[in-house]
Amino acid sequence: MKLCVDVNECERDNACGQGARCTNLRGSHTCECPEGFTGDPQTGCIDIDECLANPCGENAGCVNAPGSFSCTCKDGFQGDPTKLCTDINECSRGGNETLVSSELCHKDAVCINTPGSYRCECRPGYEGNPTEECLDINECISGSACGINSKCYNVPGSFKCLCPKGFDGDPYKFCENVNECAKSPCGQNADCIDTIGSFTCVCQQDFTGDPYTKCVDIDECSTIDRPCGLHAICENASPGYTCRCPQGFTGKPDARTACEQIDVTTVCQSNFDCVNNAECVQGQCFCRDGFRANKAECVDVDECQTDPCGPNSLCSNTPGSFRCECSTGFRGSPPAKQCKGA
Numbered sequence: 078m079k080l081c082v083d084v085n086e087c088e089r090d091n092a093c094g095q096g097a098r099c100t101n102l103r104g105s106h107t108c109e110c111p112e113g114f115t116g117d118p119q120t121g122c123i124d125i126d127e128c129l130a131n132p133c134g135e136n137a138g139c140v141n142a143p144g145s146f147s148c149t150c151k152d153g154f155q156g157d158p159t160k161l162c163t164d165i166n167e168c169s170r171g172g173n174e175t176l177v178s179s180e181l182c183h184k185d186a187v188c189i190n191t192p193g194s195y196r197c198e199c200r201p202g203y204e205g206n207p208t209e210e211c212l213d214i215n216e217c218i219s220g221s222a223c224g225i226n227s228k229c230y231n232v233p234g235s236f237k238c239l240c241p242k243g244f245d246g247d248p249y250k251f252c253e254n255v256n257e258c259a260k261s262p263c264g265q266n267a268d269c270i271d272t273i274g275s276f277t278c279v280c281q282q283d284f285t286g287d288p289y290t291k292c293v294d295i296d297e298c299s300t301i302d303r304p305c306g307l308h309a310i311c312e313n314a315s316p317g318y319t320c321r322c323p324q325g326f327t328g329k330p331d332a333r334t335a336c337e338q339i340d341v342t343t344v345c346q347s348n349f350d351c352v353n354n355a356e357c358v359q360g361q362c363f364c365r366d367g368f369r370a371n372k373a374e375c376v377d378v379d380e381c382q383t384d385p386c387g388p389n390s391l392c393s394n395t396p397g398s399f400r401c402e403c404s405t406g407f408r409g410s411p412p413a414k415q416c417k418g419a
Contacts, residue, residue: 096122113144136162136193153193167195185211185234202234226252226274243274266292266316283316306335325362325373338373354397367397389416 086092086106087099093108097118100107108118116122126146128139133148137158140147150162167181168188182188182197186207189196197207205211216222216236217229223238227248230237238248246252258269263278267288270277278288286292297304297318298311305311305320309332312319320332325343329335338352343362345351351362354375364375379399381392386401390411393400403409403416 094119094121096124111144133158134160134162136164151193164190164192166190182207183209183211185213200234202236224248224250224252226254241274243276263288264290264292266294281316283318304333306331306333308336308338309333340373341370341375365397386411387415389418 083101083103085101087101092106093099094117096110096114096116097108098111100109110116110118110122113125113127114122115125124141124143126141128141128146131139132146133139134157136151136154136156137148138151140149148158150156150158153165153167154162155165156162168190181195183199183206185203186197186199189198199205199207199211202214202216203211204214213231213233215231217231222236223229224247226240226244227238228241230239240246240248240252243255243257244252245255254271254273256271257276258271261269262276263269264287266281266284266286267278268281270279280286280288280292283295283297284292285295294313294315296313298313304318306328308323308326309320309328310323312321322328322332322336323344325338325340326336327339329337341352341355341362341364343350344360345357345362346360348355348357351357352373352375354368354377355362355364364370367378367380368375369378370376377394377396379394381394381399384392385399386392389404389407390401390409391404393402401411403411407416407418409416
């Protein structure tokens with residue numbers, strides 16, 4: 078008598094569909110799709126794409142595999158990909174933002190974290206490729222960075238405006254000229270002239286010196302060649318000078334032009350300072366005896382008109398004097414001794 082033994086149908090080709098799992102039973106077998114697959118196990122099982130159901134956590138990516146799937150955090154994220162992936166702050170590894178920023182970006186750029194990544198931006202006042210080189214922007218080139226009359230100074234990443242010397246105000250709006258003359262900065266006898274951004278000091282007319290300290294009167298009588306007319310006397314004044322005619326002179330037409338003598342009695346130091354027939358007496362000219370003043374001349378006095386010789390005599394006028402002699406037939410010594418008949 079023969080024994081009947083179980084046939085393992087699973088050893089046969091095509092016992093189940095493609096991808097199905099075959100399980101031998103007594104006198105039979107079963108086919109089933111394994112986990113991660115679906116379909117008719119008799120004809121064939123196909124892979125289930127679990128990623129279609131979004132099985133992974135936030136910010137994670139799903140990768141389907143035959144009969145399974147895997148979750149991984151997206152680039153720039155970290156954490157449990159099946160639950161939650163959080164953003165990695167590339168700009169602050171280990172809490173040192175400055176160090177990391179200099180590694181990722183140019184030294185004059187800033188690192189800005191973004192979801193899953195980062196970006197570099199040149200700092201304010203700089204321009205260029207923030208990962209390679211940020212160059213300082215010279216804001217002063219535009220000519221409009223500062224206010225009117227102010228000076229623009231470029232500094233790394235920025236600029237500053239200053240009112241120049243002689244100006245005051247808001248340099249970013251308007252610098253107004255300062256009138257330094259209001260504080261009387263010049264020296265004595267000097268005038269202040271306000272200029273744009275400064276001032277100038279000049280000595281007043283008829284003064285000389287340093288106008289910023291002191292101006293002194295110019296002695297025109299000693300510094301100017303012949304400041305007055307002929308025979309005129311120059312007298313310095315502060316300021317200016319005056320011309321006057323000396324005693325016995327008058328202007329022709331004025332002392333600055335010339336002085337004309339009109340009197341004998343002029344001031345003198347010796348007889349040479351006086352006109353003819355005059356002499357210097359105690360600093361003043363007087364006509365000599367026998368002469369009289371006629372305007373600027375000493376003219377001879379005709380003494381004979383007063384009959385100084387006496388009777389029976391003849392009078393002869395001479396320059397500055399006279400001579401007496403007795404008439405014919407008379408003797409004497411007139412005027413001391415009268416003339417009498419012989």
